[in-house]
Amino acid sequence: MNLIISFFVVVFGLAFGSFFNVCIYRLPKKESIVFPNSHCPSCNRKIKTIHNIPIFSYIWLKGQCSYCGTKIHWHYFLVELITPLLFLLFYLQFGWSWLFLKYLIFVSFAIIIFFIDTFSKIIPDVLSLPLIFLGITLSFIPDSDVSWLSSLLGAFFGFIVFLITAYLFQIATHKESLGGGDIKLIAAVGSFIGILGTIFTVIFGSLFALILLPAIGHDRRKEFPFGPFLVMGALSYILFGHSIFQYYINYFSYF
Numbered sequence: 001m002n003l004i005i006s007f008f009v010v011v012f013g014l015a016f017g018s019f020f021n022v023c024i025y026r027l028p029k030k031e032s033i034v035f036p037n038s039h040c041p042s043c044n045r046k047i048k049t050i051h052n053i054p055i056f057s058y059i060w061l062k063g064q065c066s067y068c069g070t071k072i073h074w075h076y077f078l079v080e081l082i083t084p085l086l087f088l089l090f091y092l093q094f095g096w097s098w099l100f101l102k103y104l105i106f107v108s109f110a111i112i113i114f115f116i117d118t119f120s121k122i123i124p125d126v127l128s129l130p131l132i133f134l135g136i137t138l139s140f141i142p143d144s145d146v147s148w149l150s151s152l153l154g155a156f157f158g159f160i161v162f163l164i165t166a167y168l169f170q171i172a173t174h175k176e177s178l179g180g181g182d183i184k185l186i187a188a189v190g191s192f193i194g195i196l197g198t199i200f201t202v203i204f205g206s207l208f209a210l211i212l213l214p215a216i217g218h219d220r221r222k223e224f225p226f227g228p229f230l231v232m233g234a235l236s237y238i239l240f241g242h243s244i245f246q247y248y249i250n251y252f253s254y255f
């Protein structure tokens, strides 16, 4: 770990967190994300640069628009906070390596998908489809942590398992459970972390949903977005599960 690099990773994360907020707000509305002139969603006035500093502005303005006093949603603050934190965690995990870059790409998409699915209950194809393509492409780089075969198998396995589950659930209950967005997301996860990671993600994502949904008081009869739980499962695998699995594989290879 290098302190100077860590510092720049955090600054980078702060800047990207702000951009992710723009994506989270605009992508579900199909608005352009290229012109990042932030404006208040309520009074529509342009936000001053001085009021657009990640984390600090939110605290300074007490989470309100400086013109009209409208409350700014807490997710803006949360995204600005967790993006640099996750960037730093990934740097500590992978060091200054191309694997770090690979997982920075993944976590960036994952954060945006997490919040869009939470609030809008959709996972835009403009996010999931390029992610599948990137995951498979990056697996061809020599010394990748996930082989191209594992990447393809992960994407395919995730896709098929979710497709069958969604189909069976629909026959049994006449309700839609896993949407098309979830099916493409698990394929994207599989392409990045391989077949082992996909199995881990499905198991742990479901566990997170089972534990957290009652904890936040979710009505059992209502639908819930599954994407955020898949993201949590996948990130847990990359940060922790990876080393646990690797430990067991090394251990059992002695036999």
Ligand SMILES: [Zn+2]
Pocket: 040, 041, 042, 043, 044, 045, 065, 066, 067, 068, 069, 070
């Ligand atoms: Zn305003």
